[in-house]
Amino acid sequence: MDSKTAAAQSADIEQGRRNGMFAWYADAGPRERRAFWSCKVGYMLDGMDTQMLSFVIPTLVATWGISLADAGFIGTLTLLTSAAGGWLAGILSDRIGRVRTLQITVLWFAAFTGLCGLAQNYEQLLAARALMGFGFGGEWTAGAVLIGEVIRARDRGKAVGLVQAGWAIGWGAAALLYAWTFSVLPAATAWRALFLFGLVPALLVIVIRRYVKEPEVYRHAKAAQQSEGDKPSLGEIFSPRLFSTTLRAALLTTGAQGGYYAITTWLPTFLKTERHLTVMGTGGYLATIIVGSYIGYLSSAYLTDRLGRKPNFILFAAGSMAVAFAYTSLNLTDHSMFWLGFPLGFFASGIFAGMGAFLTELFPTRVRGSGQGFCYNVGRAIGALFPFVIGALAKQYGLGTSIGLFAVAAYGVLIVAALTLPETCGRELESA
Structure with missing residues (x-):
């Protein structure tokens, strides 16, 4: 094997390593890794809280005597408010920052998921779930923009996609929590306990507040806007x-x-x-x-x-x-x-x-x-x-x-x- 062939093979191996699914993480610095895990765990918990409703609908129908149409309307209204919340969070993230908006949205969807567990009737659950939707939609927007700006261009798709994959983990976590709570508690109590587990994501805000910083590209853009008065x-x-x-x-x-x-x-x-x-x-x-x-x-x-x-x-x-x-x-x-x-x-x-x-x-x-x-x-x-x-x-x-x-x-x-x-x-x- 001549030196040119060996060099070409070595270059191919190095390129393959750089293009590997997780190779980018080894090259990432502490700032990138903290942002990645905060966004991924945040979206995982977002998915967990959101998917809880699908597991408790049969119990709500049996306990409160609501119709399937009423139960379906809860899901539809949550999607509609999440759409509004996602756009509002995007606007907010351009004005007060990606990290601060992420904190607000995580606290929001966690708090209102917990309130779902305290609802005493259909109307209260509908209101709590609708308000939860604002945070559910907003968390995706703030997190996606944050991780997209932190990660370098050649690895952006892999990193943002891995954050998105947190949804499936959250869905699985909701299924496991459902199976556990309904096996140890009566159904009339278990559905409330399941929603109260939704308060856990609020703890993530402590980590975000302490360890995650705004992306450099956003900070530079914001400084330029302020110096030029161009909002x-x-x-x-x-x-x-x-x-x-x-x-x-x-x-x-x-x-x-x-x-x-x-x-x-x-x-x-x-x-x-x-x-x-x-x-x-x-x-x-x-x-x-x-x-x-x-x-x-x-x-x-x-x-x-x-x-x-x-x-x-x-x-x-x-x-x-x-x-x-x-x-x-x-x-x-x-x-x-x-x-x-x-x-x-x-x-x-x-x-x-x-x-x-x-x-x-x-x-x-x-x-x-x-x-x-x-x-x-x-x-x-x-x-x-x-x-x-x-x-x-x-x-x-x-x-x-x-x-x-x-x-x-x-x-x-x-x-x-x-x-x-x-x-x-x-x-x-x-x-x-």
Whole structure:
């Protein structure tokens, strides 16, 4: 082997090491690592608190005698308030800082999750859950902007995607807490105890306050604004310079979240009532989806830096379409449906891993929080309406057909939006 060949192989090995899923962490400094863990744990606890409701709905229906429509309205209202909270948190993060906004949102969703456990009737629970939504949506925005600005360009997708993967861990934690509390306490008490566990994230604020600092790029931008007296306006993301980017990015997130809600909200009902399958009510099926979700997040986080933001979105959107088709068109058995839970979680959740880095890179530092908060959360608000429309159309076209049509339409919108937006992989934020 000549020296040139050896040198080339050595360079390939070094490049492979630098591109590895976790290699970036070894090269990160204390500031980056603290921000990463604060954001990841914060999003994990956010996911835990948010997913608790899905586990206690049967108990609330039995205990308070509320209808399934009433229970579903709690979830819908939470999504709508989380959309508003996410945009407000983005605006706030541009004005008072990413770290301070993260602290406020974590305290907010923890406090109101705890209050859910003290609710004495449906109306009180609805109000507490709606208010919790503001913090739930706001935490994602503040955390995604913070970690996106702290991590260097070549590793941003992996780091932000790993933070996003915390959602699946939080979902699993909620499932385990549910299983434990309902095994040691009567159901009428256990659901309250489960929500009271939601106060735990408040402790994270102590760590954030002491150890996490504002990103350098934000500090420099803020200092320049103050010296020049040039503060960003609320409507700057809709200015002629940014309006096209804002619109297309909002369509991208609407496609991702509309497709996700179309599939995950109605599939269990479709499979149970029209296909008469029972496995989706088991813990094993839930575990399969959660594991698939986590591996999907990890894979997408790696691929968004390896392939680029746009190809990664298109790949996971196509996979989600295929899964939606399989669930609604194929003649499934309990056994085959059990294993389809893995690709369902993999593609439908994994598509979100590249979202934070992409939105961070699309907007300039002065309005990054506003832009990212608006685009992600307008997608959440519109996507939250998909389950309602599917339910209405199901009376005429059937539930399976309605789910399939909306899933294909949603992911089709995402693909078109991705194709029209610029590729930002590797973009330095100072020049964004």
